[in-house]
Amino acid sequence: MPCNRDPVAPEGMLAITGAGGHGALTTAQILLAALGRAGVHGLLTRAAGPQIRGGESAATLRFASRPVACMADRLDLLLGLDWANVERFVDELPVDADTLILQDVASVPPPPCLTGCGARVRALPLAARAAEIPGGRANMVALGALGGWLGLSHAALSAASERVLASKDAATRAAAIACLEAGLGLVEQGGCAPVGGAAGLWNLSGNEAAGLGALRAGVRFVAAYPITPATELLEWLAPRLPQRDGQLLQAEDELAAVNMVIGASFGGVAALTATSGPGLSLMVEGLGLAVASETPLVVVDVQRGGPSTGIPTKTEQSDLGLALYGLHGDAPHLVLAPLGIADCCFTLEWAVGLAEHLQTVAIVLSDQALGQSRAIVDPPPRAPQLPSRLVPDGPLDAPFQRYAPSVDGRSPMPAPGRSGCRYVAEGLEHDASGTPSSLAADHRQQLDKRARKLDGLDPGPDWAEIRGRGTRCLVTWGSSAGAVFEAAARLTAAGRPTRVIALRLIAPLARAALREALDGAAWIWVVELNQDGQLFAHLHAQRVLPPQARALARPGPLAWRPGEIVAAVLDAEETDD
Amino acid sequence: MTESQSPTTSTLRARDYKSGVTPVWCPGCGHHGVLAALTRALAHLELPRERLALISGIGCSSRLPAYVAAYGFHGVHGRALALAGGLKAARPELTVLVLGGDGDGFSIGGNHFLHACRRNQDLTYVVMDNEVYGMTKGQASPTTAPDWQQAKLTPHGTGMPRFLPTAIALAAGAGFIARGFSGDPAGLSRLLVEAIEYPGFALVHVLTPCPTFRPEHRDWKGRVHVDDTGPSTDPVAAARRIQADDGKTLGLLFRRALTPWRAEQAPACTLEEIESGLLA
Ligand SMILES: Cc1ncc(C[n+]2csc(CCOP(=O)(O)OP(=O)(O)O)c2C)c(N)n1
Numbered sequence: 001m002p003c004n005r006d007p008v009a010p011e012g013m014l015a016i017t018g019a020g021g022h023g024a025l026t027t028a029q030i031l032l033a034a035l036g037r038a039g040v041h042g043l044l045t046r047a048a049g050p051q052i053r054g055g056e057s058a059a060t061l062r063f064a065s066r067p068v069a070c071m072a073d074r075l076d077l078l079l080g081l082d083w084a085n086v087e088r089f090v091d092e093l094p095v096d097a098d099t100l101i102l103q104d105v106a107s108v109p110p111p112p113c114l115t116g117c118g119a120r121v122r123a124l125p126l127a128a129r130a131a132e133i134p135g136g137r138a139n140m141v142a143l144g145a146l147g148g149w150l151g152l153s154h155a156a157l158s159a160a161s162e163r164v165l166a167s168k169d170a171a172t173r174a175a176a177i178a179c180l181e182a183g184l185g186l187v188e189q190g191g192c193a194p195v196g197g198a199a200g201l202w203n204l205s206g207n208e209a210a211g212l213g214a215l216r217a218g219v220r221f222v223a224a225y226p227i228t229p230a231t232e233l234l235e236w237l238a239p240r241l242p243q244r245d246g247q248l249l250q251a252e253d254e255l256a257a258v259n260m261v262i263g264a265s266f267g268g269v270a271a272l273t274a275t276s277g278p279g280l281s282l283m284v285e286g287l288g289l290a291v292a293s294e295t296p297l298v299v300v301d302v303q304r305g306g307p308s309t310g311i312p313t314k315t316e317q318s319d320l321g322l323a324l325y326g327l328h329g330d331a332p333h334l335v336l337a338p339l340g341i342a343d344c345c346f347t348l349e350w351a352v353g354l355a356e357h358l359q360t361v362a363i364v365l366s367d368q369a370l371g372q373s374r375a376i377v378d379p380p381p382r383a384p385q386l387p388s389r390l391v392p393d394g395p396l397d398a399p400f401q402r403y404a405p406s407v408d409g410r411s412p413m414p415a416p417g418r419s420g421c422r423y424v425a426e427g428l429e430h431d432a433s434g435t436p437s438s439l440a441a442d443h444r445q446q447l448d449k450r451a452r453k454l455d456g457l458d459p460g461p462d463w464a465e466i467r468g469r470g471t472r473c474l475v476t477w478g479s480s481a482g483a484v485f486e487a488a489a490r491l492t493a494a495g496r497p498t499r500v501i502a503l504r505l506i507a508p509l510a511r512a513a514l515r516e517a518l519d520g521a522a523w524i525w526v527v528e529l530n531q532d533g534q535l536f537a538h539l540h541a542q543r544v545l546p547p548q549a550r551a552l553a554r555p556g557p558l559a560w561r562p563g564e565i566v567a568a569v570l571d572a573e574e575t576d577d
Numbered sequence: 578m579t580e581s582q583s584p585t586t587s588t589l590r591a592r593d594y595k596s597g598v599t600p601v602w603c604p605g606c607g608h609h610g611v612l613a614a615l616t617r618a619l620a621h622l623e624l625p626r627e628r629l630a631l632i633s634g635i636g637c638s639s640r641l642p643a644y645v646a647a648y649g650f651h652g653v654h655g656r657a658l659a660l661a662g663g664l665k666a667a668r669p670e671l672t673v674l675v676l677g678g679d680g681d682g683f684s685i686g687g688n689h690f691l692h693a694c695r696r697n698q699d700l701t702y703v704v705m706d707n708e709v710y711g712m713t714k715g716q717a718s719p720t721t722a723p724d725w726q727q728a729k730l731t732p733h734g735t736g737m738p739r740f741l742p743t744a745i746a747l748a749a750g751a752g753f754i755a756r757g758f759s760g761d762p763a764g765l766s767r768l769l770v771e772a773i774e775y776p777g778f779a780l781v782h783v784l785t786p787c788p789t790f791r792p793e794h795r796d797w798k799g800r801v802h803v804d805d806t807g808p809s810t811d812p813v814a815a816a817r818r819i820q821a822d823d824g825k826t827l828g829l830l831f832r833r834a835l836t837p838w839r840a841e842q843a844p845a846c847t848l849e850e851i852e853s854g855l856l857a
Pocket residue numbers: 635636637638639654677678679680681682705707709710711712713718
């Protein structure tokens with residue numbers, strides 16, 4: 001199997017395709033789990049056909065001896081369990097003349113869309129070996145072969161198989177292991193072994209990481225309505241919240257979900273909902289209520305292709321405009337975006353802390369490429385601990401002034417049950433005690449109070465990940481960060497030093513810090529996965545970008561690949577020269 | 578007066594449950610009567626004020642929480658039941674009352690009404706039905722008769738059958754359905770006491786005239802009639818009774834014991850235990 005032979009960081013990328021029931025995704029999941037056990041980092045994404053269940057799918061797995069934050073530009077190997085409808089995935093399968101295509105000896109040849117580039121095809125007796133084993137499956141034989149090439153031990157592969165197939169019966173699991181062994185015997189061992197051995201790695205998806213971040217932050221109430229690609233976040237939390245003295249409630253719609261979360265938070269419990277673009281659209285009125293009534297909450301938007309129902313199963317970063325500007329009135333709130341799969345955990349924990357501390361809304365923009373991808377990662381660090389929700393302290397003057405202005409805008413928020421400070425949380429404009437008011441002075445006072453909470457925020461160093469120096473600067477946000485970091489590393493290695501500013505906190509924008517980080521940059525690109533250049537427009541509106549900055553924006557549903565970014569930057573520079 | 582000086586709950590009277598904020602309602606509005614009946618019921622139940630939460634949406638009727646000495650949330654139009662459901666799930670020990678109008682509850686909030694009946698959380702839902710949108714100045718609501726022609730938006734009437742709150746609550750699985758009248762605060766307060774004590778979702782449909790936009794409803798006083806045969810306990814019998822009703826029958830119409838909603842339970846785990854499941 002051809003692969004990068006760099007002894008420091010051997011790495012590679014393979015894909016597995018197959019019709020429903022042929023187990024392409026399961027095979028890739030076991031391989032990823034086995035790599036993780038061997039201490040190798042990896043990233044696994046999936047693409048599915050239009051069928052709700054059981055249709056064809058393509059799984060892409062990149063592995064390396066260092067953290068993997070994006071997909072590579074090309075495939076080293078493509079395993080076709082069959083070629084049914086594989087044309088649907090040509091965009092996801094970047095084969096070239098050096099790609100090795102692997103298939104069964106009895107299979108029809110791959111379609112020309114895959115072999116036209118000159119890729120070599122090698123056939124293995126996968127089905128024949130599987131047929132010798134009762135209950136045997138060709139995909140598990142193939143898994144043994146791939147595992148063997150990657151130098152994975154029998155022990156690592158069988159343990160991974162047991163883990164991923166845990167819900168299957170004993171006979172199925174035993175057959176899987178017998179197939180693995182048969183596959184291991186088909187190939188030369190360790191032909192392309194990455195350096196493993198990293199200890200204590202985790203295997204998780206972005207949705208699971210976000211769920212963990214919520215638990216770490218002490219979230220105890222979740223209400224939500226199912227929607228792709230956010231559902232797994234809810235499914236991961238549903239059994240775990242009760243273990244942490246919490247609960248998940250399936251609401252009748254997103255209007256209910258966001259209001260339930262407001263009610264729980266009013267009750268003194270850290271609360272969250274998760275959705276995707278269509279659901280976020282329904283929630284915005286509720287978010288305005290939370291801002292006006294100063295009731296903290298977090299919404300995770302696992303973005304997908306939009307507008308409308310869009311492309312539910314594929315990624316895009318096109319909800320930024322909605323998240324920033326969707327609320328009516330002057331409604332200051334937080335917008336954050338995780339910069340990778342593991343960072344979903346950190347960013348969620350931080351977002352909950354910020355929302356609780358500032359008694360406002362935090363929208364966290366994850367996306368399908370993070371949420372539904374799985375990675376082998378270093379355990380995510382804990383987020384900085386912020387002062388918790390301000391509650392009344394000591395004897396109080398009556399009547400209680402829930403919305404009393406203060407230097408930093410925060411005011412004590414009691415939970416029902418506390419005597420001496422009853423109040424009515426209010427979505428109408430109100431005075432300091434919460435009584436509805438349409439007076440200009442009260443409106444001004446309360447708008448200023450709510451704005452001050454965010455204006456005065458010192459986000460510390462976590463507002464962005466900044467890497468590298470150089471007069472070339474790539475600014476990005478959210479899931480595009482992985483490909484941007486890799487592109488910058490390549491440009492730098494090619495003698496064009498490039499720095500990256502990947503924003504984790506988009507609102508309130510750390511303007512002074514961002515200006516400082518941009519200082520001295522002669523070329524600036526704002527890289528993001530949407531057609532309009534939504535971050536680019538926002539940064540201009542915030543007056544932080546010099547006039548020479550340009551947008552490097554394109555829509556999904558394919559995530560950025562680093563080579564694409566490198567090519568675009570070089571191309572633009574040549575045109576400039 | 579600070580809470581520490583306040584009378585103990587057993588000596589609280591109806592007026593101690595009033596916040597002191599002057600209602601914005603028109604003189605003669607039925608909502609005044611509902612407020613009086615409610616504070617009377619709360620005093621009767623001796624409910625501690627800080628363990629009481631009144632949740633509402635938007636409308637004249639939804640202003641009520643501000644006038645009660647309790648915790649409250651005046652939310653957005655139509656979502657009071659959802660907000661209250663979240664609060665009750667998170668804080669089951671609180672007494673949570675939900676209040677609003679027919680527009681708030683049955684039009685914009687209609688879906689939440691159906692599902693609150695089904696979910697059967699221990700909530701009391703008081704709907705002040707004036708067959709009109711008072712706050713937005715006199716449009717037809719779901720409970721308005723099809724031939725009412727006084728609204729500028731529907732000058733020939735809505736032509737649509739009325740929404741029947743009690744029948745729909747029954748069909749959606751509610752276990753406690755009562756009807757009261759704002760002009761009968763004593764009777765209404767008895768119904769509210771029973772509704773608050775009922776361990777599940779309790780609908781109290783209150784005929785509450787809006788003299789400003791439906792002055793003809795002043796005649797409700799003469800048209801309401803009390804049915805003291807007691808509640809039906811069988812849904813089929815209740816359906817017959819409710820469908821045959823003229824909509825002006827006061828009293829507890831339906832009551833039966835149902836298991837209230839309960840959150841999933843699980844043995845406690847530490848974060849470390851949960852994290853160990855993520856090891857590669
Ligand atoms: C989303 C939204 N749509 C419309 C309105 C305008 N609005 C305020 S109250 C109301 C109707 C109130 O009627 P009802 O609930 O019957 O209460 P009443 O005023 O009659 O007591 C409407 C349509 C609003 N506040 N929010």
